[in-house]
Amino acid sequence: MNSAHAAVASERATGIAACLLAATAWGTTGTAATFAPDVSAVAIGSAAMGLGGLMQALFALRGFRTCLPDLGRNWILLFLGAVSVAIYPLAFYAAMRFAGVTVGTVIAIGSAPLFSALIENRIEGSRLTPRWAIGAGIGITGMALLSVSDGGQVSTAPNMALGVGLGLVAAATYALYSWTARRLMRRGVRSRVAMGATFGLGGLFLMPVLFATGGAFLASATNFAVGAYMAIVPMFLGYIAYGIALARIPTRQATTITLFEPVVAAMLAVLVVEERLSSTGWLGAGLIVACLFWMELPKPRR
Helix, strand or coil, X not given: CHHHXXXXXXXXXXXXXXXXXXXXXXCCHHHHHCCCCCCCHHHHHHHHHHHHHHHHHHHCHHHHHHHHHHHHHCHHHHHHHHHHHHHHHHHHHHHHHHHCHHHHHHHHHHCHHHHHHHHHHHHHCCCCCHHHHHHXXXXXXXXXXXXXXXXXXXXXXXXXXXXXXXXXXXXXXXXXXXXXXXXXXXXXXXHHHHHHHHHHHHHHHHHHHHHHHHHHHHCCHHHHHHHHHHHHHHHHHHHHHHHHHHCCCCHHHHHHHCCHHHHHHHHHHHHCCCCCCCHHHHHHHHHHHHHHHHHHCCCCCC
């Protein structure tokens, strides 16, 4: 009994660590994009998720043959996840364009745990615990403080309402493809194959968008390097880590842990881009970290 409990705890710890690694990789995207200001948000999103998704499919290619029957039986989940993968980067990077990097990231990532909880509650009948509700409240408060701090872009955003709306679309699709990928894993599809199939098909859907808008990546070596980095590190390696996490922890927990992404983005903005973060912003970042501790520390034994 103790060994079984230790094995479960080890799997959970691995999932949490992999999720934090993914969130850290994703948090670098905003800073990386500042090095290619003449590349549109749509082009960056389609290149990052599209090429990264195709690389994930190649990475999982060897396992497709054995899992093909399972993928065929669950083609609705696969298609729904792939469509969500294709919509997510377009909505996410457009949200940052219209609402500003900080607010766009906050809305897209901060709202995802709520959508994940709603999906699991309505489809799977999972119960929303008071502990989760308190943790989500702490995290959302931190997100709000981070977005309205002096380092935010509320006053200079081109279209705040549209940016917030697109951020909510990004959050919903992020939660949805996370749920469909985990659902495939729970139905017998290996983690690598579930992620490779979902993101590979989503990447194919994004290729026409990349061909139509991605010419700016060839305009300079810097633009090309930014595109390559976005596809390889945050989207390919980051989502491999996320797939490892989804195989070990619930979707709701995984999307909550990724609240760490805006903290990384804010830290890099201060250190690399030399943006200022006010005391309100630092308080918000601290609350997000507190949310992670609250959600992930083991419950005290009675």
